[in-house]
Amino acid sequence: MRNPCLSLFIIGLLSACGGEAPSPGTNSLADGDGTRPGGASESTRNANAAVADLLPLTDPQDVEDAQRGFLGTIDGGRITASDGQLVWSFEDYAWQEAAEETPATVNPSLWRQARLNNIHGLFEVQEGIYQVRGFDLANMTVIEGESGWIVIDPLTVEETSRAALALVNDTLGKRPVSAVLFTHSHIDHFGGIRGVLSAEEQEQRDVPVIAPVDFLRESVSENVVAGSVMMRRAVYMYGMNLPRDATGHVDTGLGKQPADGTASITRPTVTIDDNTGELEIDGVAFEFMHTPGAEAPAEFMFYLPQHEALCGAEILSRNFHNLYTLRGAKVRDALKWSGYIDQALVRFGDRAGTIFNSHHWPVFGNPAVDDYLKKQRDIYKYTHDQTMRLASRGLTPNEIADTIALPAALKDNFATRDYYGTLKHNAKAVYQFYFGWYDGNPVNLDPLPPESQSRRYVEAMGGVDAVLDKARTAYREGAFQWSARLAHHVVFSDPGNTQGRIMLARAYDQLGYLAESGPWRDVYLSGAHELRNGITPMSGLVGNGGLISAIPIDLFLTAMATNLNPDEAGDKVITVNLRVPDKDAEFTLLLENAVMNFREGLSDNADVTLNISHAMLLKVLGGGAKVTDLVGNEGVSVEGSRIRLGQFFASFDRVEDPAFPLTTP
Known part of the structure; x- marks a missing residue:
């Protein structure tokens, strides 16, 4: 499995569509023998150019905010484990630094987000609050306490968290860790605990570890019963087997990639629930807000009154998050998610001058904070309400996904765009939350299994050659989803059909190049990669010893x-x-x-x-x-x-x- 990494690039001015790996001037299939990814078709180039024309991609505000307070980064481009295994490499994304134009094979909006997520190092959010960003999928935040560093979310693995804390100590002066907070129960926010605080040190100095109630059980439960399937699908969702280049993985939208190293966990000594109010931690006042059952089963946000700063955990981010995650998980409650953000707006909105979260870069200034909270709140509420409105008029999930559209205020806001979750699949998630998998049409109650269905479709359309001709025609017309569907039927009716596999891979290439969502891009391109190269073996048991022993x-x-x-x-x-x-x-x-x-x-x-x-x-x-x-x-x-x-x-x-x-x- 390829190690996920970040690059050294500090973002510059963003251009529209460039000329990487050009294909012929039409939707030609002349990309060699199709055994490797081809370039962007003319339709793909035109569609991506239209995205660039519609969005203010060169607006400098996010660039300024993402670079603000930069204090430095580590020397060298690699973080390795004690045995020399590569855990994180900034070098893998150096090609994004070198690119003078947006590659034609990358959606320009996703390219913008990818380059912003490339900005890495130690940043001063404001006096006493610092973040290490770009050393893992998530951020590690450190708050200056009276006696030491209060560490928030120590990343996915101990190697990256150790490197992040070393950067903090080398830059700001060495201090002990005086407390650790896990904002929620996803591994990229707790797995690196032993990189910042050993078990011996935690016990000897009685260092508090603070987490939401039910954290320990929720942090491991999701990955046990369904873990092997989730892990298999995560390979697609995060592009784990893809090259890091303009025809492969560029970004998850949420960050570059989860780190691949040694994960662990520890039992919290203090838990946060609905009754928790203000706590003083190493001389710093925290006002907690318990937010379970939305982005994560166990989660909290908190406000720092002395700093007038709000930590949004992962309830808030710089994208439209997932109500349904493509790796597979229980569908999340859009109403509850929106409601938590509204509560935060009421409780802290007029007091907060800064918002910092578990991913991406902060929000600065109360007017920006107010606007950000309202739009984050409303992207989830709008998706919920409009999905239910359309469902009440008889539309099925696919029809809703094809019909629903955002108002301009949300559509034109970069922090609510489809970089991670998407309006299409989140609308389907809302439908599933209320109605389940069945859309009410009797024909979909007991459908034929895929292989049988595909054989019958291919036969009805005149055989394999006829279906492949139709797939090629659809490709040339830029109807890539229909081309993929036709080629899919060929592959499922005749898995050994080489031309069918190549045609399907080519269609997936173009769908990936068009995707604004990092996971959608990775899913399509991973499908193409697997069709061309076969299945990459995986390890059988999810997790590693530090986590498994806690289950x-x-x-x-x-x-x-x-x-x-x-x-x-x-x-x-x-x-x-x-x-x-x-x-x-x-x-x-x-x-x-x-x-x-x-x-x-x-x-x-x-x-x-x-x-x-x-x-x-x-x-x-x-x-x-x-x-x-x-x-x-x-x-x-x-x-x-x-x-x-x-x-x-x-x-x-x-x-x-x-x-x-x-x-x-």
Whole structure:
């Protein structure tokens, strides 16, 4: 997996569409044999040029705000782990620094956002508040306390957070970490904790770690039951297998990319909930606002009255965020999200002279703060209300996505544009939140599976050659989505058809080049990459040791039940007592009706009791070892029928590499 990185470029004046990798002057298919990405077609060039004409891309305000307070950055272009593995490379995006024009293969609006996200280093937000930006997907903020640094959101991995804190200490003077705040339960805001605060130091100095209530469980739960599928789809969403160039990954819209290193977690010592008001942390007053169930299941914002500054966590950002994330997650509540921003406007809006968030650059000045909060609030409320209005008139999700349009005040505002989430897929998310996957049309109640459907479509349209001719015609006309749909049917009816795969990849290229959303671009181009190069293997278990050991055992058992193979389970009825002494945990596992249920506590009528250490249990549940092979090892013992224990575990699928196909059957 490619390491995600950032470049050294400090943004300059932005141009419209340039001439990188030019294609012929029409929507020609003459891009070699199609086995590598081609250039932008004429239609793509024209569409991207139109974007450049419509938007004030050279407006300098964001450039000034993103550069404001720059204090310096680290020497060298790489951050590595102790074993030399590359974790973060500023060098990977140096081509964006060198570009004099917007590449024709990149949407000019996304290019603007990508270059703004390239600005990296240590910045003074205002006296006593500093941010390290561009060292990871997220920002790390440090606030000057009476005795040390109060660290907000210590990034994704310890290598990048350690480098960020070293830059702070080298530039501003070395101080100990006096407190750590996790604003919410996504890994890019807590995974680097051990890079700024070791477990020993945390214990010896009794350093407070402050997080929203339910943080620990929420931070790991999302990635356990559905983790392998999410990880597979995240490869597409973040362009992990794409080159860092003008025909590949350029930006996520939210930042460059999550870092690839050593992640960890720690239990909070102080939790924030609805009843938390003002706390003093190392001599600094904090006014907390609890905001769960919107951008993240567990999250808070806070206001610093001494600084007249608001931290928006990830409730606020410089883009339209995701109500539904393409990697897959539970749909988020648009009304709740909008409501939190309105609460912040009421509570802090007239007092805040600055807003700094977990991503992007700050907002400066109360008039700008007021305008920013209102537009951030209204992008979510508008999407919610207009989706429901159109749904009440009988429009289906796809029709709503094709119909809904933003008013000028929101459409022309860079901080609410589709760089991460998009109006189209967020409108569908609102529909899904209320109505689910079924659009009410009986034909969509029980559709044919993709392969069967594609075979019938291809046959009805006159066969593979006829469908491919139609796909090529659609491509030449600039109808890339229709071209892709036609080629998709060829691929799903005949996966070995090389011309079908190449045609589909070519259409995906152009759709990616047109996308304003970083994730949309990466999804399309990752699909094209996979069609040309096959599937890149992945590691089977999500996360790493520092995170896995923190996952509650009941969550692992929930995930374990999803791997039960009903054919292997058959009519078995088996009860297993599970005892994990070093976690003081006891569960009863019940296999019956080809379902595994579990309860806390032990059964008096179990067929077998498994005593196992937590470390060994993680090996078994993660697919790294068979429990029957571990019996007799230190930390593993069995009371009762080993045969029944073997039959129980034989009923589950092994944890497989989750690199299943997405663009082919």
